[in-house]
Each structure stands twice: as structure tokens, then as C-alpha cells.
Amino acid sequence: MFDVIGKKKWFFLFSLAITIPGLICLLLGPVTSGKAGLQFAIDFTGGTVWTIRFEDPDITPDQVKQVVEDQGFEASVLKTGQGFLEIRTKEAALAAPAPVPTPLPSTVPSASAGASGSPAASVNPSASAAASPSASGGAVIGPGSSASPVASAGTSASPAASASTTPSASPAASASPVASAPAASPEPSAAPGQDLPTTGKLGEVRVALEEELGPIAEQQSLSAVGAVVSSDLIAQALTLIFFGAIGILLWITYRFRDFRMGVTALIALLHDVLVVVGAFAIFGTFFGLQIDSLFVTAMLTVIGFSVHDTIVVFDRVRENRSRHVGEPFAAIVNHSILQTFGRSITTSLTVVITLLALLLFAGDAIGTFTLALLLGIVSGTYSSIFNASPLLVVWHEYDDRKRLRETAARPSRRATT
Helix, strand or coil: CCCCHHHHHHHHHHHHHHHHHHHHHHHHHHHCCCCCCCEECHHHHCEEEEEEEECCCCCCHHHHHHHHHHCCCCEEEEEEECCEEEEEECCHHHCCCCCCCCCCCCCCCCHHHHHHCCHHHHCCHHHHHCCCCCCCCCCCCCCCCCCCHHHHHHHCCCHHHHHHHCCCCCHHHHCCHHHHCCCCCCCCCCCCCCCCCCCHHHHHHHHHHHHHHCCEEEEEEEEEECHHHHHHHHHHHHHHHHHHHHHHHHHHHHHHCCHHHHHHHHHHHHHHHHHHHHHHHHHHHHHCCEECHHHHHHHHHHHHHHHHHHHHHHHHHHHHHHHCCCCCHHHHHHHHHHHHHHHHHHHHHHHHHHHHHHHHHCCCCCHHHHHHHHHHHHHHHHHHHHHHHHHHHHHHHHHHHHHHHHHHHHHHHHHHC
């Protein structure tokens, strides 16, 4: 029979060996101003996400990244499926420009009055009906015709001439300046998915991309994340993890009527979080791998799965303690581990196979999420078997030794009194 509890020191050393490098990289983050350690995507830092598809389907993310960086912006580019490329940059200057509203046409009632300086001329409809060629610069305005302020300003030869040609011959028509003014022709709207940016830094990047790599066939999305939204997301993520851990501690303590089981399960959970976060700190330091908002979802899933395996082992320990009364607690825990070992490995292996398939074939869009889940599931299975249960034994043995010392000290105190 394999003695898991008897080799607990080796398992503890292995856990230290896989967590210490990650902790070192995490601590290097603040020291190096973010150049080492965890690398946060724009979900946390703020920036721009631009998803486009080129007419040439053979364009690679590395080519797009090179062009964007040549424009002076640090970017990461991922292929998201169906030929789309997702460009992410932390630069605020690359944010999408705000739409400029189209100004309404001017509704000044009598523009010709200010141009001519003669109010009498602007209120005499009969004067414009009988305008002479000399006064209008050779143009005769017939009855029923209406000249806009823009037209009169461009055709009159003198301020006096504009006074005679601007008002319309029909008082009913001149009563509505908006109707007499030419309607502004709106710009033709772009087809869905084709509203590519044309101004600002983003417009310059678009021009550079099309010059180097060919026309952009479609734009799927363009969005910007502000720093306020990013800070709120960080606070929410930490709050979720904190309250999730506290809830797990309280539930396990209530379920097994043993505070030690709740604490050791929480320590194993902390081990899994450190393994995953430390691994991403290492990947961010050496490979530039960034974490996004899906990483928080993956961590919460890892926490739940880790505690799931731990509860299976602890429940078997509770059953065996009632069946094997008087047997050493270490032996009871070791039997419980071996009895649930096959179940834990089989359950975790099925999940690992699925996650490996996602990691290999699902693309880069959920690559960070899948990798975090994969590392967390493996670490959770290990910690439930080789960390949580041995820690519970260590705690029980410490309490037993403490109880024996207190029992041995009581008779000597009575004898001295």
C-alpha cells in the first residue's frame, strides 16, 4: 500500500518548488514597473480593441503587429476565427474617435438685411419682383422664385444688389427661412461592417495597414476601454475571489463540523491560485502573455473545482473515522486518499482532455482562459490529494501532541500545590 501521508514532506517540497518561481516573478512586477510579472490586457489597463478582416486571408498576426508597431504603438494581435484579426493596444491615442454630429442648416430670418445695411430694402417684396438687371448684376428674378442667402451672397455685385435679390417675390415662401435654405446632403452611410476609421491616429494606422497588407474587407468591432472601467474590473475580480474563498471556508466548516478541514481546504485553494497566477507571471515575463477579464472567470472555476476534489477526500475521511474508531488518524486519511484516488484522477483526466482539445483547436480568442483552466485543474487535483489531506494530518498530530503536553503538565502542577 502506497503511503501518501508518510511522504508528505516530499509533496510539500514539490509544491514549494512550483510556487516559488512564480512568486518571484510576481514580486518583480512592481520593481520593474510592469516589464516583468503579470502582463495585463486592456481589460485591466484601458486601451483599444479593433477587429478587422483583410481581403487577403493569408495575412498573419505578426505582419499586422509589425505594421502597427511601425506607427509607434505597442500592440498584440490575435486571430479570432473566420479570418478576423483582433488588434489590442494600450495606447489611449489609438482610441476610436467620437462621432461628430452633423450641424443643422442656418435659420437666420433675413440675411440680406445685414448685408445691405438697408432694412427698408429687405421688407419690400415688390422691389425684388421688379428688380432691374443692373441692380442684380444682370440676373432677373421672376415672381415665385426664391433665392437663398447663400445664393444671393455669391451672385450679387454689391451690398445693395443683395438687398434687392435676397427676399422672394412670394411672402408665403419667404416666411419659412428653413424651407428656402438648401437642405444639407448627408454623407453616404457605410455598409454594415465597413465603417472603417478615417481620422485620427486610428485612421493613420488603417492607411498604413492597407498600404502594406492590402485592403481591409470588413471591420467586425471597434471599442475602447477607459481606465475607470479597468480599475472597477480589478476591484470586482478581487472582491469575487475574496468572498468566494470566505464562503467556501464557512461551508466546509459547517458541513464537516471541523474548522481545520475548512482551513486546510482554503490553503489548498490558495496553493492552486498561486500556481496559476505564478505560471502566468512567468509566461508574461518571458513570453509577454497577457491576462484579460476571462482570466478572472477561469480562476473562479479553478477555485470551485479544487474544493470539489478536496470535499470528496474529506467526506471519505469523515466516513472512515466512524468505521475505524481507535485507528491512527494518519492511517485513516491515507486509506481515504487511496479509496478516492482513482475517482479523482478519472474525473480530472476527462476535464483535462477536453481542455487540451480546446487549447489546441479553439484558437487564440479563449487561449488564456483555457490555459488557466488547464493549469488550475491539474494543480487542484494534486493539492486535494497531496496537500490538503496531509496538512489536515499535520494539524491533527500537532493538536494531539499539544493535548498530551497539557495532560502531562497537570499532575505535576497538582503535586507542587
